[in-house]
Amino acid sequence: MTYHEIKKPGAIATDSFSLIRQELSTAGYQFTSPNADIIERIIHSTADxxxxxxxxxxxxxxxxxxxxxxxxxPIVCDVNMIRAGISEPRVTNLGGALHCFVAEPTIRQRAEAAGSTRSAMGIRWAAEQGLLEGSLVVVGNAPTALFEAIRLVDEGIRPALIIGVPVGFINTIESKEALTTVTAVPWITTLGRKGGTPVAVAIVNALLRLAVDAPVTEVD
Structure with missing residues (x-):
C-alpha cells in the first residue's frame, strides 16, 4: 500500500481552499468577499x-x-450539535454566548402542550428571554425552528441575522423560501433540501473569523 505524504494541518487547509477556488473558477463562478468567504467555507466543510x-x-x-x-x-441555535461545532472561545472573546434550549425539560413540556416541536419552542423561548433581539439565530436542522424565527420577525422581533439552512425533506424548501421573502432582517440560506449542521457551523465560524479579520481559510 502506498501512503500519501502527510501534510501539516495548515498546509492541508491552504491547499483545500486553493483547490476550491480553482474549481469554482473553472465552473464559471465569480464571488467577491465577504460572500465568497462564506460560500468557500461551506464548500470546504461539505465537499459539495x-x-x-x-x-x-x-x-x-x-x-x-x-x-x-x-x-x-447572543447566538441562538436550534440544536446542540450546532452549538458544539461553533468556536466557543471566539464567541466568548467577543463577549457573546451560545444558547440552545431544545433539550431543556421546560421546552419539552411546552412543546407537547402546544403541539409544536422542541426546536421551534426553543426559538420562541429564547425570544421570551430577550435573547433574540440583536442576535444571530442559527437554524441548521429543523424547518419548524426557521418558521418560528420568521414568525417572531413578523411579530416585531429583530435578530441581527438569521442563518436558515435546515436539511431534509418535509417543509425544508418551503421554510427557506419563506426566509428569502423576509426584508426586515438580513439572512443567509441554502436553497433546496441540502443544509444541516456542517453548513450552519461553517457559516458562523466564518463570520467569527471575519469579525476579527482572521483568515477564513484557517481551521480551528
Whole structure:
C-alpha cells in the first residue's frame, strides 16, 4: 500500500481552499468577499459544490453578522450539535454566548402542550428571554425552528441575522423560501433540501473569523 505524504494541518487547509477556488473558477463562478468567504467555507466543510449555486445571502448580511458578533451578541441555535461545532472561545472573546434550549425539560413540556416541536419552542423561548433581539439565530436542522424565527420577525422581533439552512425533506424548501421573502432582517440560506449542521457551523465560524479579520481559510 502506498501512503500519501502527510501534510501539516495548515498546509492541508491552504491547499483545500486553493483547490476550491480553482474549481469554482473553472465552473464559471465569480464571488467577491465577504460572500465568497462564506460560500468557500461551506464548500470546504461539505465537499459539495452545489452550494455555490444554492447559497443565497441577502444584502449586507455578512456585515450585519460580523458587527453583531463584535458587539457580543447572543447566538441562538436550534440544536446542540450546532452549538458544539461553533468556536466557543471566539464567541466568548467577543463577549457573546451560545444558547440552545431544545433539550431543556421546560421546552419539552411546552412543546407537547402546544403541539409544536422542541426546536421551534426553543426559538420562541429564547425570544421570551430577550435573547433574540440583536442576535444571530442559527437554524441548521429543523424547518419548524426557521418558521418560528420568521414568525417572531413578523411579530416585531429583530435578530441581527438569521442563518436558515435546515436539511431534509418535509417543509425544508418551503421554510427557506419563506426566509428569502423576509426584508426586515438580513439572512443567509441554502436553497433546496441540502443544509444541516456542517453548513450552519461553517457559516458562523466564518463570520467569527471575519469579525476579527482572521483568515477564513484557517481551521480551528
Amino acid at each position: 459544490f452545489d452550494f455555490a449555486e444554492t447559497t443565497e445571502i441577502s444584502p449586507n448580511a455578512v456585515d450585519a453578522g460580523t458587527k453583531a458578533l463584535n458587539m457580543g451578541c
